[in-house]
Amino acid sequence: MSGGKLPEGWATSTINEMCNLNPKLKLDDDLDVGFMPMAGVPTTYLGKCNFETKKWSEVKKGFTQFQNDDVIFAKITPCFENGKAVVIKEFPNGYGAGSTEYYVLRSINGLINPHWLFALVKTKDFLTNGALNMSG
DSSP, X not given: OGGGOOOTTOOOOOHHHHEEESOOOXXXXXXXXXXXXXXXXXXSTTOXXXXXXXXXXXXXXXXXXXXXXXXXXXXXXTTTTTTOEEEOOSOGGGEEEEOTTEEEEEESTTOSOHHHHHHHHTSHHHHHHHHHTOOO
């Protein structure tokens, strides 16, 4: 990658060109899903989600929605700076909900591997720039 050139077949892009931010789900009210509060989100790369199973009707309103292969990360301090983020995996029926203090990134048509996206949101540059640009 010397000289600032990308390898053949690669292209530059922004996250919003590759992902949907905080997409909504429409599911059957009786469906079992995972419910994960902020305390259930790991801070390490290999950490696992801690969630409980609930009916969709209990969590579809007033919480952030996500599905398997979504990348979620905290949008509040100090959780953001501590790197609370995870690729959603093995949730009941592939779906979940949790804290309103999550950002959810979902790859558009598989344009980006969720594990690459996860690695990006865990980088020091992403965390530092994000913390510097927080408002409110």
